[in-house]
Amino acid sequence: MAHPQPIGGTWRNGEPVEIGGLDPTLHPRPRLRRDGWRSLDGWWDFRLGDEDGSPRPRTYPTRILVPFAPESPASGIGDPAFHRVLWYRRRIEPPAGDAGRRVVLHLSGIDGRVDAWCDGERVARLEQAQTPVEVDLGALDGGAAPVVELRVERDPLDLGAPRGKQDWQPQPHAIWYPRSSGVTRTVWVESVPPQRVLGIDATADLAAFALDLRLRLAGIPHGTPVAAGWRLAVHLAVGDRLLADERWAVAGPEVRRRIHLSDPGIDDARADLLWSPERPTLIDVTATLERDGEAVDAVASYLALRTVGVDGDAFLLNGRPYPLRLVLDQGYWPETHRTAPEPDALRRDVELTKALGFNGVRKHQTLEDPRYLAWADRLGLLVWAELPSAYAFGPATVARLASVWTALIERDAGHPCVVAWVAFNESWGVPDLSGRPDQRHAVRALYHLAKALDPSRPVIGNDGWENVVGDLRTVHDYAADPALLAARYGTREALAETLRRFRPGGRRIVLDDDAVTGPVLLTEFGGVRVEGDDPGWGYAQVDGADALLSRYRDLLAAMHRSALAGFCYTQLTDTFQEQNGLLAMDRRPKADLAALARATRGEEGPSD
DSSP states (O other), X not given: OOOOOOSSTTEETTEEOOOOTTOTTXXXXXXXXXXXXXXXXXXXXXXXXXXXXXXXXXXXXEEXXXXXXXXXXXXXXXXXXXXXXXXXXXXXXXXXXXXXXEEEEEEOOEESEEEEEETTEEEEEESOBSSOEEEEEEEOOSOSOOEEEEEEEOOTTOTTSOOTTBOSSSSOOTTOBOOOOEEOSOEEEEEEOSSEEEEEEEEEETTTTEEEEEEEEESOOTTOOGGGOEXXXXXXXXXXXXXXXXXEEOOSSEEEEEEEOOOOSSHHHHTTTBBOSSSBOOEEEEEEEEETTEEEEEEEEEEOBOOEEEETTEEEETTEEOOEEEEEEOOOBTTTBTSOSSHHHHHHHHHHHHHTTOSEEEETTSOXXXXXXXXHHHHTOEEEEEOOOOOSOSHHHHHHHHHHHHHHHHHHTTOTTEEEEEEEETTTTOTTTTTOHHHHHHHHHHHHHHHHHOTTSOEEEEESSOBOSBSSEEEEOOOSOHHHHHHHHSSHHHHHHHHHHOOGGGOOXXXXXXXXXXXXXXXXXXXXXXXXXXXXBOSEEESSHHHHHHHHHHHHHHHHTSSOSEEEEEOSBOBTTBOOOSBOTTSOBSSOHHHHHHHHHTOSOOOO
16 A cells, blocks of 8 residues: 655655654663664554464565554554554564673553563563563564564443543544544664663752752662672763762662752852753763772663642742642644654644643643653643543553553653642542542552652642642632633632532542642633634633634633642644644644743733
8 A cells, every 4th residue: 555655854755764862852761871782663563353363463465664553544554444463573673782782672652461472482472561661572682673563452332441531433423533543653673682671760959058859760670689799870060060970889680879969058049050941951970880990780860859749828839829820631633643744743742731831731641742741841831741641440441540550650760840640530430429438549549659659749649620639739620701700719808608509510629628728720721712714612602813822811810820830721633523722733822822922921911
């Protein structure tokens, strides 16, 4: 069959432009980069469904452009029907490396259970690979390039799986969108030594002006004697400014150390090192694992000196109240669905969000590409990270949610841009919170799991209504009249009355008053659609760009005059049939960008 040319400048003649090296904006794992990797994005042999009586397909009748889902036009398949099993095959050329190194296949995001074969031998069975997983393909021996096969199985009607906004009906309906099955994130291969660095994370202590480092290692068992000669060298710098150059003995798979930075003792000078949207200072890190003075592995990373928290009715950034101006972002594109058409599109989304005056984004119901987070780190944009919802409650669903939740937090906790975790949204998957103790316990369980894995960030148990546990109280309110929003949230007294009496979607905002404290935020509102847009819907309607800008000014003026600690406007872009973005789905602004930004920042009052 004829295949369309891929979208964007990253691709040429159906194959990706060669990208490699240590650039954190292109590397598929921006916070742990080493030489010796190669992208496997491009054309793969492809098959829909199993062949009867054969453990693996004898034939692959077509090809697919990875990493685009087969439902998307950009994949070259464009088949939106239900498909339970997908097969992928490709011969891979491992990156260069010394003998004795291992070849590791990285699957950055696959929706479903995965079985993997290398040269006909099964090498992995993964129950879920929505977050990155590694498949060891064996030693690098300089032989023939191996053939990798992937079998992805996912029941498109399974409502107990974390699926976010992917529809379970044949066609998108209401607020759910086209399915994105199979491989939806980049696939890549890396050559690694048996003993290597697995991860680098840090927590800041501003009072001590220090960083608590945690480095995880592979191949160094507990109780390794110091006499074995393993050392870890860590170098921290901001540009040409050296912050630390340390070398420590290694006696096990984890190294924890506190690094005290040179403290100028005055806020103005300290601010040079603090990360914020206004000044996104990143600290470059290199870590080298050595044995007897010889380098075994070397990785590049980065981290930041920044803290987040809550105090009374304020969200805190670096110990100071910081009003949040967030926008809801669902991360879809017309031709590529949940996958960015090219890496540069991720940068462009961050830039557009900032150009609209927002200082943060709520990544709604999606596991975001780490390269987006790298751009948010580099350009300065706060991110609320959210667990995709399941919809059929039960013990198996809770276990699956907990597995993805744990992997999400482990993957993204090192990104300074990530400032909050969202476990549930609008009681999706737990629709009977008010009357079922087991569903309340599920929300509390994921909240406390997040706090155990990462005590440094606020966690929202159930965003929007029926708050049973959480560090922030959040409300969704799509009232079309800005005056009504001003009346509900304009003063502390009005806000307290709203929390007691208002019932968005017929649901109470807070179920357990003593379990949910902290600042109050309006985390969904707006949703204004311009009449005459493509067929679709919005929460409110206006006629033309001028009317959109006028309504937006009035809505945002109500937010800036309120007693809220922050807001999240719905939404950044149109998303298929939901036509209520500030940008069209192709990222075209629907009104003057600068004027929208002034309203977002509170620099303009209401239209009247």
